Amino acid sequence: MRYSLFNIVVNGLTGNRFTEPAWRAATPKPRYDVVILGGGGHGLATAYYLAKNHGIHDVAVIEKGYVGGGNAGRNTTIFRSNYLLPGNEPFYEWSVKLWEGLEQTLNYNVMASQRGIVNLIHSDAQRDAYARRGNAMLLADAGARLLDRDEVRTMMPFLDFDNARFPIRGGLMQPRAGTARHDAVVWGFARGADKFGVDIVQNCEATGFLRDRTGAVTGVETSLGPIMADKVALTLAGSTSRLTEKLDLRLPIESQVLQAFVSEAVKPLIPGVITFGAGHFYVSQSDKGGLVFGGDLDGYNSYAQRGNLPVMEDVLEGGMALMPMIGRLRLLRQWGGICDMSMDGSPIIDIGPLPGLYLNCAWNYGGFKATPASGWCFAHTIATDTPHPLSAAYRLDRFRTGKVIDERGAGPQPNLH
Amino acid sequence: MRIPCPYCGPRDAHEFSYLGDATGTRPKNPSAPDAILAFHDYVYPRGNPAGSHRELWYHTNGCRRWVEVSRNTLTHEITGARFAGASIPDASVPDASVSDASEKEAVS
């Protein structure tokens, strides 16, 4: 059923008797052209674009829990393309362009709202660095504005401009950045893929791989039995290593916890997304009114999906330094997700490293914004067996050739990216 | 989380900095023909296990020694900790004695 105002009215007046589930509850067939492991945003977007852009409809998405129960449903929903390096910026800018039309494309309200992001500047050196980054963004058609202190003050008068240690001197703004409703993105892609005939199989855990005598991957073992596939694609985010371990593959990633926080709801306060440039704290306000914020990773290997208290304290201190009035707010919720942190802070989209296998991982703490472009490029990679030009820098061999994409310049230390 | 430092006793994890996986061994010969690959394998890929993990922590706000900790990444339970040096298998390779000698020179 196409969603429209007309349909809402008709279904509303007829007691919703004719509405139908957004996607079928599929049970897996014995064989598919492509099996995608992991029903987060990236897996579902990949399935959607495989069908839509490449005409490959014989696809299953295998999800161990419910779709969007991983990081897709745990993130702080920011999308932006304010990167510096050439390997990254065109890819993320394409993603923002896809966000801009996503609701029409999917016929689904993902609540994408281009409310803008401002990275605050606290020193002359930071202004120089942000001016350079802004220029890189302009070159990639992403749009950028360097704000002076008064412009920031007009937009966000509540910030602590004269903080003795971290006075606010200005900001770098990307007006086209924004936030979206994370669950709706998952549901929109799931519904879109289902319309093309993709099977979305929930509560089905992949437990291993089927391989032929040459070692090529020919399918997967699951809790619902074996499934054969010409191509097996991994979009497992923080759980990637748990499956690649079964293939004796060691990847340049570490799984680490990132926390997020939501306050009680208040009246509209924060115009867009704000990032503190002196500590690690970023904040936006949800449509329900809660302040949604986060900061640093917990910083060590973990699959525990819960956060530690020292980092919580650190994030809240960052928030207090930036906007002291949040001291009066009560925290409503706090949670953690397992991020696939990579050695250079950038993602991996690639063919292989074994025949029959396709890899999409290493999204660090920033893969939500990448969801549409990741699906777009990964679908191309799977369908054509060649990297997409926009993700060609994301191949696994960059760690061998030295062509790492390290925005932070932090080196092979995942908890510093 | 509290880390049982062999020198300071159980201390809050916040006093430590995390380096990560302690199982890698630095390649001994940087001019070996396969050195680039060997260094790649040492620096980048990780086992990243869900379960028991040997890892290095530096006691920044304490005794300032490197500690090798065995910890379960699913439960965060710590099952052991010792000074990192104690587990470096090749403390006696020529490289190590060279750096020892230069340290002594610097002192004298």
Ligand SMILES: Cc1cc2nc3c(=O)[nH]c(=O)nc-3n(C[C@H](O)[C@H](O)[C@H](O)COP(=O)(O)OP(=O)(O)OC[C@H]3O[C@@H](n4cnc5c(N)ncnc54)[C@H](O)[C@@H]3O)c2cc1C
């Ligand atoms: C707290 C937090 C805040 C974040 N904030 C942002 C942000 O503001 N902006 C941004 O761009 N990014 C953000 N991110 C990062 C972003 O959420 C992730 O990079 C992105 O969601 C990862 O891709 P995904 O949606 O496909 O992952 P997931 O949703 O994690 O998908 C992986 C799926 O694989 C499934 N799975 C695992 N093992 C198996 C198995 N054996 N068999 C079958 N299925 C399996 C999981 O259940 C899961 O559903 C944040 C992350 C966290 C944790």
Ligand SMILES: [Zn+2]
């Ligand atoms: Zn100590």
